[in-house]
Amino acid sequence: MPDSLTRAVRWDTVVGALLVVLLLLSFGTVDGFGNALNLSFLLGNTLPIALIALPMTLLVVAGEIDLSVASTAGLSGAVMGKLWNDGMAIETIIPLCLLLGVVCGLVNGLLVTRLGLPSLAVTIGTLAAYRGIAQIVLGSNAVTDFPTQYLDFAAGRIGNSFVPQAFLPFLVLLAIAVVVLHATPFGRSLFAIGASEEAARFAGIRVRWHKLILFTMTGLMASLTGIFWALHYASARYDNATGLELSVVAAVLLGGIDFDGGKGTLGGAIAGVFLLGALQNVMSLLNVSAQSQIVVTGVLLVVSVLGPRVARQISVARAGRRAASAPTS
Amino acid sequence: MTHPSDTGPAPVLALEDISKSFGAVRALRDVSLELFPGEVHALAGENGAGKSTLIKTLAGVHRPDAGRVLLDGAPVVFHGPGDARDAGIAVIYQEPTLFPDLSIAENIFMGRQPRRALGRIDHKATHTATAALMKRLGVDLDPERPARGLSIADQQIVEIAKALSFEARVLIMDEPTAALTGSEVARLFGVVRTLRDQGSAVLFISHRLEEIFEICRRVTTLRDGALIASEPLDGMTEDDLVRRMVGRDLDELYPKQDVEPGEVALSVRRLTREGVFTDVSFDVRRGEIVCLAGLVGAGRTEVARAVFGIDRWDAGTVEVDGKGLTNGAPSTAMAAGLALVPEDRRAQGLVMEMSIERNIGLTGLRTTVKAGLMDRDAERSRSLDWAVKLHVKYARIADTVSTLSGGNQQKVVLAKWLATGPKVLIVDEPTRGIDVGTKAEVHRLLGELAAEGVAVLMISSDLPEVLGMADRVLVMHEGRLAAEIPRAEATEETVMAAATGRAAA
């Protein structure tokens, strides 16, 4: 029996195919989709989701979640604005903000691993807390006068192309995340932890340590995203990136990362991110109302939780039929 | 009472030419079986022979591809365990299926609790009935305790109680004794005999042949999904039965090698975990096989868990090769050369949805690495090596372990830990659910490891296994070491006396 026949219908491949179909359709039929400006908007607007989706994928594979990421991003932007207003050098501010993200992630991680609280509850709490601190720090001010070379980098494109300059560092981070999740012992451990924490512990895997690292990395990436956001849109406000966590979680689940942990690929998650981003872009171009866009995102979320399960069942059924029709030896 | 004879009473339950395949695996081919009232009938066969599949097909968990099930001579189709139960058939599956958050009593009376006025559940009646069942089985389990955290043996007892809680005409038991010790087995058999004498039919699966000969009257043997024979046990010997199962003669079941013990490899001193075990001290030397015996609940598994670092200890020390281990850190225990094959393969030993290859690979995450990345070729060959060495029966090494039969899952757990090349190997019920052929193979392997200088600590509820393999027997009773018995003095009597607290320590 050829191996290709027995391979399952994989959800991440389905999502990748959907993305390609959507892009082809949009190029052909949606006015204004293909022009460089729109494409650069699409990529620039999707980049924050994509950046946070990297650690979020690892976290969900390990059976945890972090809903405080958008607040951490907002807090980092707010602190950056505040310190800049106070006259600190941007070269000092950025490392400080990244450190702040590490601390935010560490707090989540410690609450989850030391106190054994569910991450959903912990990070809903810190979602509110970090956003509150951001408001205390910056009030209702908006800081916009960051140094131009930074603003230019965050908003600029590579040469005459539509590709944002920030896309290159993202690709590097993506490559690192793919290797970590799919080719290192660390990543292998995450799959084991997500599928069965107890069995992972009995295999000598340091479950709590792995989770702590993940939450910390997530905090770091969230604050990096917050810095990028403030520079990209040339505006640091306490409410930057509000609600971004939902897009990230929706995109990751859409990409076939099982909410119960233990399953999925980073490729699928990133395909999910850009599928969601492209869809939102197309809907805006077609003047779909904001409310309807939210409905579509919601439907997608439900589909994304069901889809992988259905795909798995189809592949199981196909395997059964094949066996039934196979000649009896 | 009547006994079944060829012309005697009609079978209460019968299978006719049942076939069942999973993908390319033909788990059952044209198997027929008749169960008569008032008989205990054994179902025998190697791991993966199709015994559990037969039972699940009977109970409606699986739908047969061909063939029928007859109840009192009339064809029936059960759509699930509920249907079977309503027809008076109680099934104990190989893997316990309790709801972890419900109490023992709620688990036993799930969905059919005694009611009071207005349909309210009568908790008191449920409690009393459960306590009575526990008494009948001679175990001391609090009916209000949640199922979560029960040992495998206790879970099995609850499953048995569940099956006994209604007067079944047919009782089907898939390896109910696998985790039980002698006295619990004796109690269970007492209950089974009573049921039999009341006219119930019992179908019994066990890899412990002496149990089959003790309680069963006829035996049906399967090999690779096919029916080999259905015959009376009268006049058969264990060797005859083994030959039916494996198709050849068997090597010695307890191939004990004499090894001169070396240095102390594992040293446990005054280890205490409050409320669980107290002041446990012992050594295991290189080349030695030391068995930890005792009744279910004596604290054997708990000591093993603490030594390996799964649970923290409150006082005492654990040393491997003279170096102290960190409290509560399995990774350092592993790095020091300790390996633990845990008792619960599904929850602790395996990641059920991962492949055979990767499950075995989980203990090699530090070794099958090149430049920080997984060395997939090394991982595959390591996993293949050990899967083959332990005769795991599988279709492809990339299949998930959940598709394997119970015994083959157990072999994967063993493979996973033997692959680490441990200095000290702790095995908790290593042959639970393993067929005789492989059992002999596992014993031979443990013997070889000992001969190579590995220190082996074995927990087993299978007394013949303990007596056959141990250089020394440590007996635990109610959380304390009650006795240490050298091989020469270890007999069923001395071990059981210490285990039940009848002997002075």
Ligand SMILES: Nc1ncnc2c1ncn2[C@@H]1O[C@H](COP(=O)(O)OP(=O)(O)OP(=O)(O)O)[C@@H](O)[C@H]1O
């Ligand atoms: N759900 C499943 N999917 C695929 N294969 C299966 C499934 N269940 C059982 N099998 C296969 O069917 C065969 C028979 O398995 P079964 O569990 O009936 O064996 P068994 O006789 O009960 O063995 P054991 O003594 O180890 O419990 C095995 O080869 C097993 O791998």
Ligand SMILES: [Mg+2]
């Ligand atoms: Mg079985």
